[in-house]
Amino acid sequence: MKFQQSLLDYISTSLITMNEKVSIAESITSGLIQLAFSQMPNAKLFYKGGITTFTVPEKVNFLNINRIEVEENGFETQKMADTMAVKVAESFATDWGIASTGYAASVRNSGFKVYSFCSFSYKGEIVLSKRIELPNKTQALDSQLYYTEFILGCYKSALNQILI
Numbered sequence: 676m677k678f679q680q681s682l683l684d685y686i687s688t689s690l691i692t693m694n695e696k697v698s699i700a701e702s703i704t705s706g707l708i709q710l711a712f713s714q715m716p717n718a719k720l721f722y723k724g725g726i727t728t729f730t731v732p733e734k735v736n737f738l739n740i741n742r743i744e745v746e747e748n749g750f751e752t753q754k755m756a757d758t759m760a761v762k763v764a765e766s767f768a769t770d771w772g773i774a775s776t777g778y779a780a781s782v783r784n785s786g787f788k789v790y791s792f793c794s795f796s797y798k799g800e801i802v803l804s805k806r807i808e809l810p811n812k813t814q815a816l817d818s819q820l821y822y823t824e825f826i827l828g829c830y831k832s833a834l835n836q837i838l839i
Contacts, residue, residue: 678711678714678827679824679827682827682828682831683711683714683715683716683827684715684716685831685834686712686715686827686831686834687716687717687718687721688716689831689834689838690720690721690834691717691720691721693770693834693837693838696722696723696768696771697712697721697723697769697770697771697772697773698723698724698725698763698764698766698769698771698772698773699724699725699726699763699772699774700725700726700728700738700759700763700772700773700775701725701726701727701775702727702729702734702751702776702777703775703776703777703778703779703791703818703819703822704791704822704823704826705819706725706727707819707820707822707823708725708773708775708823708826708827709725709727711823711827712725723767723768725763725767726738726763734755737766738758738759738762738766739762739766740759740762751776751777751778752776753792753794753804753806755776755792756774756775756776756792756793756804757794757796757801758774759774759776759794760772760773760794760795760796760801761796761799761800764796765799770797771795771796772794772795772796773793773794773826774793774795774796775791775792775793775822775826776791776792777790777791777792777807777822779815779816780813780815781812781813788811789810789811789813789818790806790808790809791807792804792807793822793825793826793829795829795830795833797833797837802833802837803829803832803833803836805825805829807821809821
């Protein structure tokens with residue numbers, strides 16, 4: 676698996692220039708965003724780590740997400756992605772938090788749709804949130820790879836917002 680090198684270089688250079696740190700909470704992308712960050716030049720200077728959680732108990736235990744809030748608002752939602760982004764940044768004491776959640780394949784729980792949410796927190800505030808929808812027949816791995824590339828591109832946009 677190979678990520679677009681110019682995108683990885685841009686993110687790396689931006690974070691080093693800003694002297695800021697990032698952490699990642701993933702569900703739908705199953706560690707692929709973390710993999711991409713580990714491939715960036717000088718990653719140890721800005722990437723503190725991440726966590727992959729698939730179920731509510733893990734999101735509650737490892738990200739300190741309120742179980743009642745999850746039960747009231749749903750499991751794979753924009754609000755969940757927003758909360759994950761803020762909580763992972765708090766957990767790792769980073770400036771930035773990146774989160775992904777959703778469905779990689781068409782299943783009953785997703786209403787037989789393939790979609791994902793991503794969120795980016797910066798210093799405790801959500802600066803960008805997106806919903807990504809793919810064709811219902813998209814294979815799970817193809818969905819995860821697409822989501823990862825899309826999220827990296829969105830993160831570049833979030834960085835640009837702060838740099839301007």
